[in-house]
Amino acid sequence: MSITGIKGMNDILPGEIETWQFLEQQAREVFGTYGFSEIRTPVPEKTELFCRSIGETTDIVEKEMYSFEDKSDNSITLRPEGTAPVMRAFIQNKLFNLDAVTKLYYMGPMFRYERPQKGRYRQFHQIGVEALGVEDAKIDAQILAMLHRFFEKAGIDSVSLQVNSLGCPDCRPIYRQQLIQYLEARLDVLCEECQRRYTKNPLRVLDCKSAGCKEATQDAPAIIDHLCEHCDDHFAQVQKYLTSLEIPFSVNARMVRGLDYYVRTTFEMVTDKLGSQNAVAAGGRYDGLVESLGGPALPGIGFAIGLERLVLMKGENRIEPAFPQLFIAALGDAAADYAFVLMARLQAKGIRAEMDFQGKSLKAQMRRADKLQAEYVLVLGDDEINSGQAQLKEMASGDQSPVALDCLASQLQEKLG
């Protein structure tokens, strides 16, 4: 066996890439309509960026990052998510001076060292957006409307939007304490995993899939019933605006986030079509993040879409692959040389031309032209070159018509429109 790729990192091959290109194109169109500009940041960043933003004690930072020392002994990490790098770029380039509101989107590979499974890979791709500078719930609703619109245009249904509020640094700790007390009283029925984590991350228990935990947390206090006035208001506004925009959603009071920076509004696009990975897109508000990374105290909200998961959902839509417009079938060495130059001339004029390089029989060349779905085939032998006239065959109908080699390009352009 020769050298293989790295576990959990996949090649995206022709035949599959067209779906990716389609989804990327839809994202650009939709996000552009809503006033978002693309930003591209480097794949590696200083490790510290992720420790400070995602949270030291999260699984991502504790055990999933691709980190290494470069030749100057700096600790470098391949980005495990897109928000922190965009915040870093936003602050470093002082984008907040250009406008009070900054709306950005990005797409590209992310890296997490996890055991691969369906919908989860070590290199995976996200399309994400970030809106900075707006506190008002209108932006929350607009972001969700945009996400909804993207799924519509991408032709992917069987997803549903769930929203929740995680509160803020004022109200969440109080709720957290209450939840721990509630769980403590029911420790014996929780699964092993939850018994271990209920103090470290009690909200996670609410999201546990085990039957015992679901049962035990049936009547657990919900975060949305314990929000401070400010957060409660904000969440009510978000729902009001979503309703007025006719965006379907449901409130899932048990939804949690694996990254520490999220506050208040959080949301997920979920599906039951992906095995155990049910989130196709997710995001939320991160109001303290910019400031904690050394920037101005600006609020922010964003989301990321998992592209591999989107592709797995097999939307029918794809970019049309470009078939050859002309296949030149040459007979003999002299004709092949002539055809080679002719093909290059046509290609220079923007005509997708193709020929055989392996000295195959006419029959085999025709077969290949058919397989490649060429629109026309030009049959070229010594006779045709001497007379300057050749037969141009339209493959779909099988009709042949004579054509002067001199004006082949213009005739083809006419036929092809």
Add this chain to the structure above:
RNA sequence: GUGGGUGUAGCUCAGUUGGUAGAGCACUGGAUUGUGGCUCCAGUUGUCGAGGGUUCAAGCCCCUUCACUCACCCCA
């Protein structure tokens, strides 16, 4: 990190109680000395994932290992 499943031709997969490996598709050539699809005929292709063991004999049984895959965990 933990558990389950699967590794046989380029692809999808058969392979009986252990007896020296097969089908379909694809590919190549021909039927049609210079014209594709449909049909028919013929042909090529394997370290049976790898290493070791049991046996007269292993694709099949045993051990080890690797890869892929699904799930736990976690998350997009």
